[in-house]
Amino acid sequence: MRLALAALSQQRSAWRHGYDLLKETGLSSGTLYPLLMRMTENGLVEAEWREPAQPGRPPRHVYRLTAKGFALALELAGQDAAASGREALA
Amino acid sequence: MTGMAAMLSRAIMALAVTSMRVSRPDWAEAMAAEYDAAAGDGHALPFAVGCLVAALRELPSRASGRFALSNHAVVLSIVVPMGALQLASVALGLSDLFPGGGGLSGALPSGGSSKWLTGFYQSIVPVLAVLQLALAIGHVRLAWAMLDRDWAAASRWAARTLAAATTLICFMGALFIDIRQVLVLGAIVAIEVCILMTVSDWHGDLCRARQGDPPD
Numbered sequence: 309m310r311l312a313l314a315a316l317s318q319q320r321s322a323w324r325h326g327y328d329l330l331k332e333t334g335l336s337s338g339t340l341y342p343l344l345m346r347m348t349e350n351g352l353v354e355a356e357w358r359e360p361a362q363p364g365r366p367p368r369h370v371y372r373l374t375a376k377g378f379a380l381a382l383e384l385a386g387q388d389a390a391a392s393g394r395e396a397l398a
Numbered sequence: 399m400t401g402m403a404a405m406l407s408r409a410i411m412a413l414a415v416t417s418m419r420v421s422r423p424d425w426a427e428a429m430a431a432e433y434d435a436a437a438g439d440g441h442a443l444p445f446a447v448g449c450l451v452a453a454l455r456e457l458p459s460r461a462s463g464r465f466a467l468s469n470h471a472v473v474l475s476i477v478v479p480m481g482a483l484q485l486a487s488v489a490l491g492l493s494d495l496f497p498g499g500g501g502l503s504g505a506l507p508s509g510g511s512s513k514w515l516t517g518f519y520q521s522i523v524p525v526l527a528v529l530q531l532a533l534a535i536g537h538v539r540l541a542w543a544m545l546d547r548d549w550a551a552a553s554r555w556a557a558r559t560l561a562a563a564t565t566l567i568c569f570m571g572a573l574f575i576d577i578r579q580v581l582v583l584g585a586i587v588a589i590e591v592c593i594l595m596t597v598s599d600w601h602g603d604l605c606r607a608r609q610g611d612p613p614d
Contacts, residue, residue, distance in 0.1 A: 326428060327435040330445075337429070337436075337448030342455055345425055355428075369428035 352377030481537030
């Protein structure tokens with residue numbers, strides 16, 4: 309989930325397609341989609357349908373972090389930074 | 399991507415979307431819409447396989463998915479094999495109707511081996527074959543109706559199958575043919591009818607819950 313949160317928090321207000329998130333996180337579709345479902349159910353991610361760029365194609369789902377999701381992403385990023393700082397000092 | 403790989407990935411993707419649609423139709427469409435983007439990058443097959451994994455993981459997590467899995471399990475493990483068994487039995491000379499593997503002659507009453515009686519019993523074999531064929535067809539149609547969730551049709555075919563089994567038992571019993579094997583067959587059909595009633599009630603409860611409450 310950290311990877312998905314990190315990828316979505318890079319561009320906080322931008323809507324991202326599922327396949328773009330797949331490429332950015334390196335996760336498989338079998339991992340990413342269940343994650344997105346859980347995160348949407350828990351209010352961390354919001355999703356909506358967008359009309360396709362090319363006519364004749366189906367609408368695509370896009371995702372972005374909610375305020376709650378962004379706060380969690382910052383918290384986890386802070387924890388990761390603190391952990392790597394302790395490792396550097398050790 | 400080669401033609402065969404493209405066909406395989408499309409087939410896997412179709413299966414994934416159909417499976418996901420049972421419990422999460424929106425997410426099924428979301429995955430399907432991204433397939434073209436993955437295919438454009440040459441990653442259609444791993445994308446499709448991942449979506450199938452996601453769909454199969456989601457099925458047991460929701461009541462509608464658990465119902466679909468259970469319905470398919472009942473049909474594929476009981477109804478279809480029973481139909482296949484009846485069909486094979488007809489093809490192999492009604493091997494499944496008579497206990498001990500001795501065929502019709504082994505199932506006749508003592509004294510039934512006289513020339514006249516043997517001829518008589520041989521003449522009823524086509525009737526037994528027709529009844530067993532009716533059982534086979536009944537099972538196939540029952541399986542189809544259950545997978546279609548057409549409970550009215552499933553009930554009709556279950557009743558017809560049970561009637562064919564009962565007719566077979568009564569017919570063979572009236573002719574003093576050993577009916578132990580066919581009694582087991584009749585008991586299995588009766589159990590299938592009970593299972594059908596349970597499955598259709600479960601589906602009814604799911605539909606009522608879906609109408610009354612938000613989906614789980």
